Amino acid sequence: MTTVNGGISFWYAKSGLPVPREPLPGDTTADVCIVGGGYTGLWTAYYLKKAVPFLRIVVLEQRFCGYGASGRNGGWLYNGIAGRDRYAALHGREAAVALQRAMNGTVDEVIRVAAEEGIDADIHKGGVLEVAHSPAQLARLRAFHETEVAFGEKDRLLLGAAESAARIRVAGTAGGTWTPHGARIHPVKLVQGLARTVEALGVVVHESTPVTEIRPKHAVTPFGSVRAPYVLRCTEGFTASLKGQKRSWLPMNSSMVVTEPLPREVWDTIGWEGREALGDMAHAYMYAQRTADDRIAIGGRGVPYRFGSRTDNDGRTQAATVEALREILVRFFPATGRVAIDHAWSGVLGVPRDWCATVELDRSTGLGWAGGYVGSGVATANLAARTLRDLVQMDSGQAHGTELTALPWVHHRVRRWEPEPFRWIGVHGLYAAYRGADRREQAGRSVETDRVARIADRISGRH
Numbered sequence: 001m002t003t004v005n006g007g008i009s010f011w012y013a014k015s016g017l018p019v020p021r022e023p024l025p026g027d028t029t030a031d032v033c034i035v036g037g038g039y040t041g042l043w044t045a046y047y048l049k050k051a052v053p054f055l056r057i058v059v060l061e062q063r064f065c066g067y068g069a070s071g072r073n074g075g076w077l078y079n080g081i082a083g084r085d086r087y088a089a090l091h092g093r094e095a096a097v098a099l100q101r102a103m104n105g106t107v108d109e110v111i112r113v114a115a116e117e118g119i120d121a122d123i124h125k126g127g128v129l130e131v132a133h134s135p136a137q138l139a140r141l142r143a144f145h146e147t148e149v150a151f152g153e154k155d156r157l158l159l160g161a162a163e164s165a166a167r168i169r170v171a172g173t174a175g176g177t178w179t180p181h182g183a184r185i186h187p188v189k190l191v192q193g194l195a196r197t198v199e200a201l202g203v204v205v206h207e208s209t210p211v212t213e214i215r216p217k218h219a220v221t222p223f224g225s226v227r228a229p230y231v232l233r234c235t236e237g238f239t240a241s242l243k244g245q246k247r248s249w250l251p252m253n254s255s256m257v258v259t260e261p262l263p264r265e266v267w268d269t270i271g272w273e274g275r276e277a278l279g280d281m282a283h284a285y286m287y288a289q290r291t292a293d294d295r296i297a298i299g300g301r302g303v304p305y306r307f308g309s310r311t312d313n314d315g316r317t318q319a320a321t322v323e324a325l326r327e328i329l330v331r332f333f334p335a336t337g338r339v340a341i342d343h344a345w346s347g348v349l350g351v352p353r354d355w356c357a358t359v360e361l362d363r364s365t366g367l368g369w370a371g372g373y374v375g376s377g378v379a380t381a382n383l384a385a386r387t388l389r390d391l392v393q394m395d396s397g398q399a400h401g402t403e404l405t406a407l408p409w410v411h412h413r414v415r416r417w418e419p420e421p422f423r424w425i426g427v428h429g430l431y432a433a434y435r436g437a438d439r440r441e442q443a444g445r446s447v448e449t450d451r452v453a454r455i456a457d458r459i460s461g462r463h
C-alpha cells in the first residue's frame with residue numbers, strides 16, 4: 001500500500017477537494033473585506049454578520065476555504081495560546097489569567113456554535129493528555145502542570161505513569177498531565193461547515209482570488225479591488241507572500257501522517273478510549289489524535305522552514321519527515337509496527353519573532369489582522385475573530401470596549417524577523433539544537449532541561 005503524499009491533506013481524502021466558489025468578478029465595495037478563508041477569516045465573518053446582519057462582508061480566498069492550515073491541522077481544539085507567559089511578563093499576571101480564561105471558554109464556544117449551526121465536525125471533548133518520556137521531560141511536565149494550574153486550570157490533573165497509561169498506553173511514559181479543555185475535531189469538516197454557514201448568513205465568499213496587496217481601504221486582486229473601510233488580513237502562515245510582509249510571521253512547516261484504520265487488536269494494546277488529543281514534552285514535540293474512523297493522525301515539525309519564507313506545494317512533505325513521524329508512531333505504539341501509513345502532508349503556521357499571537361485593528365487605517373498562533377490556532381482563531389468583531393464595532397461607534405478588546409494580546413506589535421540568509425540559518429540551527437537536545441535528554445538521566453535547548457529558547461524568544 002503506497003502512502004499518498006500531499007493533495008492538501010488527508011482530511012480531504014474522503015470528500016475530495018472542493019470545487020472553488022466564483023472568483024471576484026471585478027471592482028466592488030463592502031463594509032468589511034476579509035482576506036483569507038481559514039478559521040480566522042470565516043469566524044470573523046460569522047461573528048460580524050451575527051452582530052450586524054446588514055453589514056456587507058466579502059471574503060477573498062486565494063484557492064478555496066480550508067486550503068491553509070485550517071484544512072490540514074491535527075484537530076486539537078484546545079486552550080493553548082502562544083505568548084501567554086510573555087503577556088504575563090508584559091502586562092501582569094491578572095491580564096494573562098484573563099486571556100487564559102477566555103481561551104478555556106473558547107473551546108466550548110466552538111463546540112456550541114458548531115452544534116447550533118449544524119456543523120458536524122466529529123467533535124469529541126476528551127481533553128488533552130501530554131506525556132513525558134525522560135527524566136528531563138518529566139521535570140518539564142511537572143513544571144508545566146504547575147504553571148497551568150497557577151493560571152487558573154484548577155481542573156487539570158497530574159498523572160503518574162500508570163494513570164497516564166490507563167488513558168493511552170504510550171510506551172515508556174514516565175507521567176502525564178491532562179486537561180479537560182480540549183477536543184478532537186475533523187479540521188476540514190469544521191472549516192467547510194463554517195464557509196457554508198457564513199454564506200447562508202449572506203456573507204459573499206470569492207475563491208480562486210489571490211490578494212496581491214492590502215492597502216488602507218483596499219484589497220487588490222488580479223480581477224479588481226474591493227474597497228472597504230475595514231480590510232482584515234487573516235492569512236497566517238501565508239502572510240509573508242503579501243507585499244511588505246516578507247519579514248512578518250515566519251511560515252513554519254508542520255507535517256502529519258495518518259495510519260490506516262487500526263484493527264481492534266491494536267486498539268486493545270493502546271487504549272485511547274477517551275479520544276484525548278495526545279502530545280509530549282519533547283522540544284521538537286509531537287501531537288496526535290485518534291480519528292473518528294479509528295486511525296492515528298500524528299504530526300511534528302519535519303523540515304521546519306523553507307528559504308525565503310516559501311510555502312509547500314499543495315501539502316507535499318519530505319520522505320525523511322514521513323519516516324521520522326513513523327518512527328515516533330512506532331516508538332509510542334509498538335503495536336503499529338506493521339500498520340500502513342495512508343497519507344502524509346504538511347502545512348504552514350505563522351510564527352512571530354517573539355512567539356506571541358496577536359489581534360490588531362489600526363484605527364487610523366482600518367487595517368486589521370489576527371494570527372501568529374504558532375501551533376495553537378484552532379481554538380485561538382475563534383477568540384481572535386470575536387475580538388476583531390468587537391474592535392470593528394468599537395471603531396465604528398456601534399459598541400464600547402469589551403472584555404475581549406482589553407485582553408493583553410490586542411494591539412501587541414512584534415518586531416520583524418531577520419533578513420535572509422540569517423532567518424534560514426537561525427531557524428534551522430534552532431531546530432537542529434532542539435532535536436539534539438531531545439536525543440540527549442532521551443538517553444540521559446538528568447532532570448535538567450538540556451543546556452542547548454535552554455539557550456535556543458532564549459535566542460528564539462520562544463520562552
Ligand SMILES: Cc1cc2nc3c(=O)[nH]c(=O)nc-3n(C[C@H](O)[C@H](O)[C@H](O)COP(=O)(O)OP(=O)(O)OC[C@H]3O[C@@H](n4cnc5c(N)ncnc54)[C@H](O)[C@@H]3O)c2cc1C
Pocket residue numbers: 035036037038039040041060061062063064065066067068069070071072073074075076077078209210211212234235236237238239242253254255256287299346347348349370371373374375376377378379380381
Ligand atoms: C500540519 C499542521 C497541524 C496543526 N495542528 C494544530 C492543532 O492540532 N491544533 C491547533 O490549535 N493548531 C494547529 N495548527 C495551527 C492551526 O491549524 C492554525 O493556526 C489555524 O488553522 C490558522 O487559521 P487561519 O485562518 O488564521 O489560517 P489558515 O487556515 O492558514 O488560512 C489562511 C487562508 O488565507 C488564504 N490566503 C493566504 N494568502 C492569501 C492571499 N494573498 N489572498 C487570498 N487568500 C490568501 C490561504 O489560502 C488560507 O486559506 C496546525 C497547523 C498545521 C500546518
